Amino acid sequence: MNRPNIVWISTHDINPDLGCYSGVWAGAEYAVTPRLDRLAAEGARFDRAFASAPVCAPARSAIMTGCFPTSIGTMHMRTKAAPPPEVRLLPEYFRRSGYYCTNNWFTDFQVDIPPTVFDDCSRVAHWRNRPNPDTPFFAAFHGMATHESKIYLDDEAFEAVTVNVGAADRHDPASAPLPPYYPDTAVFRRAWARYSDLITEMDHWVGTILDQLEEDGLAETTIVVFWSDHGKGMPRAKRWATEAGLREPLILRWPGVISSGTVRGDLVYTMDLAPTMLRACGLPVPEHMHGVALFGPDGSFVEEPNEYVYGGRDRMDEAEDTSRTVRDQRFRYIRNFHPDRPPMLHTNYPDQLPTWSELRRIAAEEAKQLAFGEPRNLFTDLQRTLVASSKPAEELYDLIQDPHETQNLVPDPAYAADLDRLRDALARWQGRFGDLGLMSEADLIDRWRPAGLPRTTAAPLIVQTPDGLEAQCLTDGASIAWTADPPGPVQDRNPMERAAGNPEMDGRRWHLYSGPVLNDDGERLWFRAWRIGFQPSQETLAPVPAGAEHAT
Template identity: 65%
Template sequence: MRRPNIVWISTHDINPDLGCYAGVWPGAEYARTPNLDALARRGVRFDNAFAAAPICAPARSAIITGCFPTSIGTMHMRSKAVPPPDVRLLPEIMRAAGYYCTNNWFTDFQVDLPEIVFDDCSPEAHWRNRPTAETPFFAMFHGMATHESQLYLDDDAFAAATAHVAEADRHLPADAPLPPYYPDDEVFRTAWARYSDLITEMDHWVGGLVAELEEDGVLENTIVVFWSDHGKGMPRAKRWPNEAGLREPLIVSWPDRLPTGAGVTDLVHTMDLAPTMLALAGLEVPEAMQGVALFGGEGALRPQPNEFTFGGRDRQGEADDRSRTVRDPRFRYIRNYFPDKPAMIHTEYPDRLPTWAAFRRLASDECQQRARGELPSAMTAAQRAVVAQSKPSEELYDILADPHETVNLAAEPAHLDDLERLRAALDSWILEYGDLGAIPESDLEERWRPGGRRPATEPPEVALEAGVLSLRATTPGTLLGWTPDEPASAAEPSSFQSEIGLPAPDGRSWNLYTGPVAVGQPIWVKAWRIGFAPSDDIPVRVPVPV
């Protein structure tokens, strides 16, 4: 079987605000995204795709492992978890199966990424660097164009960041389809228009990658997947376990093998991508993966892959909180474990952003109105709820009737059955998969790194007979590798590189060990376990024939 190539194209901080989602997602008709619209016409558009968390690193950890963050310990934003030993990263599985695996270049998977997981993890990583034209590839590209930080650039920097957006394609602030929980003012209209311009710029980048596949003559046998990590980088979206925090665009295209122009309304997790890629490539899905393959034999869509989708909010920066949510085809239920904490809890980074600051000013204005004996009128009830100093212990929203989640039905007798049904679904999910978010983070860290020290990966056992090298792992969950390249000093990573877990390049090319290999020159072998310090290099000298 000729295995398909796979290209993942991901972006940051957007909802399904693409033209192809017009009529599916509120306000999507505002978008100008010709390349992604074309990709959707050639493939499958998932209309109800959801992230596992409303913020970057936990959401990405789910996508790369196929596991719920709360189950494997990756739920707190920017931490270095130590998942169970049977949890594997998708590119490592693909590489072991013979794929050339690249990542360009963002990671943020909540773990220190072993350098052996990818053939290349760098800004230069590309399928075009594979060893032969026949080598199947899994190439990941992570665009930063739509990250929330780009919304608030100064005018000159924003113009440069959106240089490929024609004037005719610019989004007018006056036409921005603001949801009712946003103030109708210049700050929010400008932010929304800029958000949409950035999506159009990102769409241009997507078109360039697809064009490269066509130029190389490999598009017909390549699965192209487009996804975002979580919702838009504005209040009441990113960082909130609501619809706008978790609802994602997801498009999968494979010419002549998957349906074309299909809009699928079934519930899916972006976490389902890992097992889906393995299934489409004809590879076995590990039992530890908790996602489900979205396609069956011959590329047929699997009907109703999930009865529910689940997600959660945990520590985000210095803002410590915990909420869990479950979604069925109609309702979203949210359980807030700390209702005494505000949903818009102070967090240093986003609180400096203009949209967050605008909400804070409006809340202050209403306090001044009260001081004058006036009724607060700077915000509507829906807007006031965003900055309220507490939140309900339970929330229930009818997404079909109330897509912006403005009416909490949790206390409505008419919806008691729905409330109890979704409560039970959430309880069953927690019982089945566990919830490490219920454990104090300091206790988890001590469990993972006693005394603050990473455990060491034991070096592999080495056997060399008749020029054939065999390795055996002695630490559960270990990856083994070998290289003919001599040891070299790794470059010191920057603080940001350390935070997102980028591997420190040492100029060596590591081969993933999958079975006995013939060697005819001196090599070095090494072992890695995610969350552990890697083993030392072990030199293997090949005897000279006499």
């Protein structure tokens, strides 16, 4: 078969707040997103797509591995996990099968990324840099335009990051469709309008990538996927195991295979993208992946791929909390393992954002009302739950009748059967896949790095055979790469790049080892092995074939 190319376009911190989701997601009609609306019209729009976690690094780890974060240890924000040995990052499977794999530029997959994964992971990574125009490619582009931090820039900086949003496309704060759990204040209206302006700016950026595919004559042979990592960067969404924290836009175009105007109402994960892309390209799906392939190489969809979708929140920076959730087509059930802790635990970074500060300010004003012996009246009862000192141990919401999750149905005996069913579904999921979020993080880290020391990948063993250089590594789960580039200085990574796990930049091109390497001209070749969560191995200089001379 002719192998399709793949382009992933992702953004940060948005719900399905795109024009094409009008009538599906409350408030989506407020959006100005012509390019993404057109992309949806040309392919498939998934109306019930969900992240596995409501914050970026755990959510992205699920997308890039096809595995639940709670099962492989990537559920805390942030960490450096040592997943089970069978777990690899998705592009490595494509690279092993001959794809040119690039990432531009954001990573944050909860592991240090070995050079076996991408041919290029940099700010200039692009399919246009592949060595041969006939080489199929997997190219990921991760935009930062909609990250929550951008909402709160000063006016001059905000104008600079939304330079492609014309005056007619600016969103009016007075028309912002605030959900009922937010106070109707200038701070929240301004934040919602700015959030939407950033989405319009992001829509323009998406269009530039789609235009490049057209310019290169590749649009008809490329699967394009657009997704967000999790929900919007505001309270009760990002960092919360709620509908707004986990509900995602997911749009896919595959010309000639998936019909234009396709709409899918199945429950799906962004985690399902890993097995789906492999299956679509005719590659085997590893048995360890938890995601489900949504369609095959002929574009035929799997009906009801997931009876339920699951998710959870764990440590968010210094805020330690644990919640788990399960959703079917109608209900969302949430179990809070620490109901004595407030929903808005102090967390240094978001607590400095204006929407968080606004909630704290109003709560303080209500405390003054109480001090004067007056009844509180600045929040509604629903809004006050955000700043409460505790939360329910269990929550149940009817999302058809109550899309904003305003009425907890746990006490209502009319819903007792649904509550029991979803409790049982959550327990069965945890039993089947495991839940490392329920163990002490200190114990988990000690399992990964005994006595605080990372384990080291064994150096590859290289043997000269009649077919070429063959390599093996004795560390279970290790991948091997080789290079003809001699060792040189390694560029320093800034703190964010180190935290996100960006690969070290040593100026060398590492080739993923997948079989014997010919070296008839006697070139000096170095081999090295990487196991995710371990230190990389020492380098091994390959033997030179008898009679061959070193290249000069």
